[in-house]
Amino acid sequence: MCLVSAIAAFGMPACGRGPVEPPPFTPFVSTINFQLYVNGQITPSQGNYIIAVNANLNPTTNVNAVSGENPGMPTANEAQGVPPTYTHWDQEFVFGSATGFSTNGFFYNYKVLTGGTGTTTATFFPIVLATNDFTLVPNGSFGTGSGNMLSITLPLNDLSIRGNPSSANPPFITTPAITQIYVNYITTDTSGVPQDQLGPNGLATIGYQVNVPVTVNNTVQLPNFSSVSGPSNPNLFIIGGQITVSAVSP
Numbered sequence: 001m002c003l004v005s006a007i008a009a010f011g012m013p014a015c016g017r018g019p020v021e022p023p024p025f026t027p028f029v030s031t032i033n034f035q036l037y038v039n040g041q042i043t044p045s046q047g048n049y050i051i052a053v054n055a056n057l058n059p060t061t062n063v064n065a066v067s068g069e070n071p072g073m074p075t076a077n078e079a080q081g082v083p084p085t086y087t088h089w090d091q092e093f094v095f096g097s098a099t100g101f102s103t104n105g106f107f108y109n110y111k112v113l114t115g116g117t118g119t120t121t122a123t124f125f126p127i128v129l130a131t132n133d134f135t136l137v138p139n140g141s142f143g144t145g146s147g148n149m150l151s152i153t154l155p156l157n158d159l160s161i162r163g164n165p166s167s168a169n170p171p172f173i174t175t176p177a178i179t180q181i182y183v184n185y186i187t188t189d190t191s192g193v194p195q196d197q198l199g200p201n202g203l204a205t206i207g208y209q210v211n212v213p214v215t216v217n218n219t220v221q222l223p224n225f226s227s228v229s230g231p232s233n234p235n236l237f238i239i240g241g242q243i244t245v246s247a248v249s250p
Contacts, residue, residue: 028249030156032214034093035140035242036185039226040234041147042138047189047236048096049150052079054088054182055159063090063162063178067113067120074184075206076194086111086122088182090162093152095138097190104129106136108154110172112163125171127158156214156247183210183243187236195231196238198222202229212243219244 034051036042042049052074055063062069074088094107109124133155140149160177164170184206187195199208212220220243230237 030248031153031246032156032159033151033153033242033244033246034183034185035142035244036150036238037142037145037224037240038148038150038187038235039145039230039237039239041145042150043235044096044100044138045190046097046233047187047195048094048098048192050095050186050188051093051152052089052184052186053091053093053159055090055162055178056180056182057176058179062088063160064111064113064165066165069113071180071182073182073206073209076184076186076188076197076203079186080194083121089122091127091159092124093154095136095150095152096188098192104131104134104136105138106152108134108158110161110163112171113165125163127161129154129158156245159214179215180211180213183212185238185241187231187238189233189236195233195236198225198238198241200225200228202231210243212245214245215247217245217247217250 036049054072054074056071057063059071062071069087072088078085078087078089089111091110099106108127108129110127112123112125113120114123115121135153137151139147140151141147142149159181160174161172164173184198186197189195194203196202197206198210199206201207210222222240222242224240226239
């Protein structure tokens with residue numbers, strides 16, 4: 001027999017059982033997950049898979065508004081030229097042939113603009129992530145495919161990082177936080193030549209706008225573009241994707 005009431009009154013274990021401990025507290029961390037689907041398989045040795053982000057404080061104000069940049073879709077063409085303009089690129093995530101020796105197996109960078117009108121130079125600097133800050137799945141599967149999905153989960157707060165326009169110290173500012181982003185998926189070959197981007201028109205025009213609010217929980221399912229023309233290499237042929245925002249604790 002167990003003297004349950006007497007033992008419990010003194011906080012002792014009842015019936016030979018140890019004290020019940022609550023589960024450890026795990027703080028909620030806001031994240032964003034990008035999934036990129038290709039017609040073949042994610043193959044880093046054959047090129048690069050890029051997630052380009054245009055970050056905005058509100059629907060009309062880009063994080064680099066002080067340099068004249070506006071909300072809008074980043075495009076593959078903006079990453080070309082001498083020097084490339086990167087007009088709507090505020091951040092870039094790159095996985096592939098160019099990132100084999102990087103710390104985490106990928107590059108995650110934010111843009112800093114220097115110079116004046118007509119001489120502006122865009123330079124990308126790394127956003128440093130610890131191992132527990134992200135989840136990278138480079139060979140997931142979507143639909144009937146196998147190994148045709150790249151998935152990366154990143155801290156949502158990192159999307160608010162942008163170059164400090166008035167000082168190099170600190171190197172970036174993070175407030176006010178962003179409220180929305182435009183997103184494009186782009187592939188290049190091993191020489192960095194663009195092969196495909198989101199939309200039904202390939203590299204000709206973007207033809208598709210992906211605007212994602214990041215202050216609420218939501219999922220944006222991108223259309224499947226497998227029926228349109230694309231690059232000859234199916235591993236660099238983007239057919240769609242998904243973006244999931246976990247902004248507030250459920």
